Amino acid sequence: MVDYLIVGAGFSGCVLAERIATVLGKKCLIVEKRSHIGGNAYDYYNEHGILVHKYGPHIFHTNSPKVVEYLSQFTEWNQYEHKVLANVDGKNIPVPFNLNSLAQAFPAEKAEHLEKLLLEHFGYGTKIPILQLRQSTSGELADLAEFIYQKIFLHYTKKQWNLEPDELDDAVTARVPVFISHDNRYFQDDFQGMPSFGYTELFNKMIGNNPLIDVKLNTDYNDIQGSIQFKKLIFTGPIDEYFDYKFGALPYRSLRFEHETYNTDYYQETGTINYPNTYDYTRRTELKYLTSQIHEKTTCTIEFPQPFIIGENEPYYPIPQTHNNTLYSKYVREAEMIADSVIFCGRLADYKYYNMDQVVARALHIFEKRINLE
Ligand SMILES: Cc1cc2nc3c(=O)[nH]c(=O)nc-3n(C[C@H](O)[C@H](O)[C@H](O)COP(=O)(O)OP(=O)(O)OC[C@H]3O[C@@H](n4cnc5c(N)ncnc54)[C@H](O)[C@@H]3O)c2cc1C
Incomplete structure (x- = not known):
């Protein structure tokens, strides 16, 4: 008999187990169908001794001091600020598109003129959604928006989702910003860093030594129900x-990852390079930039978007379309009816793309508002 049976050993399941065991002194059993803890944030040392993120590159960034304080109990941090380049017409230019990208993409005189226009219209440091720029009354800025839309956004989006942008929720396109700045960082969050010894080590510290937490790996909840x-x-x-x-399957987009190791200390010039217009993969990430590992070889992860097929591959990204959210809300109503006995939490249970900090914040919130009341 346990107090809490927790399905899934990702951030959601592990944070909740840790809080329940540490704060309430109650017994938890986590069942995880994979062979490891950590969910999609799991990392491991490959056969060359290089730390690899099995399910794609994970970069930690947040504006929440509470999340940093909580996670810092289980890890130290390496400073890391992610930078991404997009391969456009044979040049690698910074994304999100910014004033440095402008200088690289256009001849000097034109770039200077467009920069002046952008600064006059929007001011330094602003982030302008690409849709807003496309609607600009200045023909030159609208043309610039069209260039960015075509060269950086359109084909990447089609590859990522296998859909045209107008088939996706408007919010997806609206979110793509043009950054009126010389700041090449991909994120501007107050806190950016990577767990010094990796994510799996963080999870081990979080739940590994707690006598009130048991973990059963290679165990699918569907196979142990009732036992x-x-x-x-x-x-x-x-x-x-x-x-x-019962209402139909919620659609997801999946990915296939290829991890390639090269006999050179660095392979590319920055953490991630996006390939919007060439190849059938979206991006290539060199892990050593993220992890700060020193090694004579280097490993890159290449991401190939795939259709998600239940039982064959992993559900990674909820597909942002209104009818999918409508379908999800039918399941929410079912969940509300059993809310006294079952708590749903996490990216798969909430059918939402969460960053790691958001999922940790969500689990802490659920602990405070729904569990720590007993
Ligand atoms: C390619 C990719 C890149 C990402 N990059 C970043 C990034 O750079 N920065 C960032 O902040 N976030 C990133 N994320 C998001 C991050 O992965 C999530 O926020 C986080 O993993 C969510 O944690 P979770 O516990 O909700 O879900 P998960 O990590 O998916 O954990 C759920 C666990 O439940 C298990 N499970 C499911 N069904 C069952 C069952 N029936 N029985 C037993 N176990 C079950 C699964 O095997 C899984 O281990 C990325 C996500 C992806 C897909």
Whole structure:
């Protein structure tokens, strides 16, 4: 008999287990169908001894001091600020598109003129959604927006989602900013860094030594239902799977990762290079930039977007379309009916793309508002 049965050993499941065990002194059992803890943030040393993120590059960044304070109990941090270049017409230019990108993409005189126009219209340091720039009354700025849309956004988006931009929620396009700045960092959050010894080590510190937390790996909840007694269930897997897909499956986009190791100390000039217009992959990330590891070889992860097929690959990105959110809200209503016995939490249970800091904040919130009341 355990107090809490927790399905899934990603950030959601592990944070909740840690809080319940540490603060409430209650017993948790985590069941995880994969062979490791950490969920999609899991990292490991490959056969060359290089730290690799199995499910794609994970960069930690947040504006939440509370999340930093919480996670810092389990890790130290390496300073790291992510920079991304996009390969456009044979040149690698910074993204989000900024004033440095402008200088690289256009002849000097034209770039200076456009920079002046951007500064006059919007001011230094602003982020202008590409849709807003496309609607600019200045023909030259509208042309610039069209250039950015075509060269950086359009084909990348089609590759990523296998959909035209107008088939996706407007918010997706609206979010693509043009940054009126010389700041080449991909994120501007107050706190940016990487766990000094990796994510898996962070998870080990979070739940590994707690006698009130047990973990069963290689265990699918669907196979053990009824065989374990518990007082409450926390489910961080797919909400549609929990309800046997009774309203239909929630669609996701998947990815295939190739991890390639090269006999050179560095392969590319920055952490990530996007390939919007060439190849069938979207981006290539060199892990050593992220992890600060010193090694004579280097490993890159290349991401190939794929359709998601239940049972065959992993659900990574909820597809941002209104009818999918409508379908999800049917499952939310079901979940509300059993809210006394089951808590749904996490990216698969909430059918939302969360960054790691958001998912940690969400788990802490659920602990405070729904669990730490007993
Ligand atoms: C390619 C990619 C890159 C990303 N990069 C970043 C980044 O740079 N920065 C950032 O902040 N965030 C990033 N994220 C987001 C980050 O991965 C998530 O925020 C985080 O993993 C969510 O944690 P979670 O616990 O909700 O879900 P998960 O990590 O997916 O954990 C859920 C766990 O539940 C298990 N599970 C599911 N069903 C069952 C079942 N029936 N029985 C047993 N176990 C089950 C799964 O195997 C999984 O381990 C990225 C995500 C992806 C896909």
